Amino acid sequence: MQGIHLGNIVLGFVAFLFSLCVHEFAHAWTTERFGDDTGRYQGRITLDPRAHIDPIGSILFPLLGLVGGGFIFGWAKPVEVNPSRWKNKVVANIVVSAAGPISNLLLALGAVLLLKLLVVTGGIGRGDVLGMFSGRELADPQALLGLAEPVLIFLRMMIIINLLLAVFNMLPIPRWTAATSCRACSVW
Numbered sequence: 001m002q003g004i005h006l007g008n009i010v011l012g013f014v015a016f017l018f019s020l021c022v023h024e025f026a027h028a029w030t031t032e033r034f035g036d037d038t039g040r041y042q043g044r045i046t047l048d049p050r051a052h053i054d055p056i057g058s059i060l061f062p063l064l065g066l067v068g069g070g071f072i073f074g075w076a077k078p079v080e081v082n083p084s085r086w087k088n089k090v091v092a093n094i095v096v097s098a099a100g101p102i103s104n105l106l107l108a109l110g111a112v113l114l115l116k117l118l119v120v121t122g123g124i125g126r127g128d129v130l131g132m133f134s135g136r137e138l139a140d141p142q143a144l145l146g147l148a149e150p151v152l153i154f155l156r157m158m159i160i161i162n163l164l165l166a167v168f169n170m171l172p173i174p175r176w177t178a179a180t181s182c183r184a185c186s187v188w
Contacts, residue, residue, distance in 0.1 A: 007150060007153075008066075008153055009063070009066045009067060011150060011153050011154045011157055012062075012066050012072060012157045012161075013062060013063060013066060014154070015154055015157035015158045015161050016062050016072050016074065016157075016161050017049055017053075017058060017062075018047075018049075018158075019104060019107055019158070019161050019162050019165055020049075020052060020058060020074070020075070020076040020165075021047050021048070021049050021051075021052045021076070022047065022103050022104070022107055023076065023100040023101075023103050023104055023165060023169075024044060024051075024052045024076050024077070024078070024079050024100065025044070025045065025046065025047055025052070025103070026099040026100050026102065026103035027039070027078075027079040027081070027096060027099050027100050028040070028042075028044040028045045028079045029045050029099070030095055030096045030099035031079065031081045031086070031092070031096045031099075032045060034086045034087055034088065034091075034092035034095070034096065035085050035086050035087045035092075036081055036082045036083070036085040036086055036092075037085070038079075038080050038081060038082045038085070039079050039080070039081070042079075042080060044079050044080075052076040052077055053076065053077070054074075054075060054076055054077045057074045057075035057076065058074055058075065058076050058077075059074075061073050061074040061075075062074040072161060081096060100165075100169055101165070101166040101167075101169045101170050102166075104162040104163070104165040104166040104169070105162065105163075105166045107158060107162040108158065108159045108162035108163050108166070110158075111155045111158035111159045111162070112159060114155060115129050115152075115155055118151070123148075124138075124140075124148050124151075124152065125140065128140075128148065128152060129152070132152045132153070132155075132156050133156065138152070
């Protein structure tokens with residue numbers, strides 16, 4: 001599992017794109033729960049990547065980062081919201097803002113649980129899971145019908161990307177998710 005290979009780039013890109021789509025879907029779905037259907041009218045309550053892709057931020061930057069050494073940086077089209085349509089504006093502001101980062105934490109948790117399931121069922125060895133973050137070779141490359149390495153790479157990418165997205169989106173930078181939440185919290 002050493003180095004950057006075309007397969008790793010594809011797996012990293014798929015994990016990144018899927019994570020962005022879930023993140024933006026979470027914002028759109030949550031804002032609708034509070035009465036704002038802007039996301040529905042714009043076709044954003046979907047996991048279809050075409051609804052969320054920003055050509056520069058979702059394709060060019062991540063691929064350049066992956067090809068150039070493995071660091072992924074990028075963004076999706078932000079979900080537009082109309083706060084004047086929210087039923088409970090203060091609570092909605094916090095919950096809608098937190099929906100994206102929470103979805104990323106849930107995706108990371110899902111990847112961890114899937115790893116645990118693979119170990120418990122004997123699909124892969126515990127040492128393989130621990131070694132996937134240090135670059136050690138697999139003990140049994142033929143595990144999971146020979147798909148152990150790509151599965152581990154994908155799950156590792158899902159964990160890392162989603163933890164980074166969650167943390168990055170909680171930084172209180174103006175016009176970003178967390179800054180909106182911080183302003184809403186200061187009202188209380």
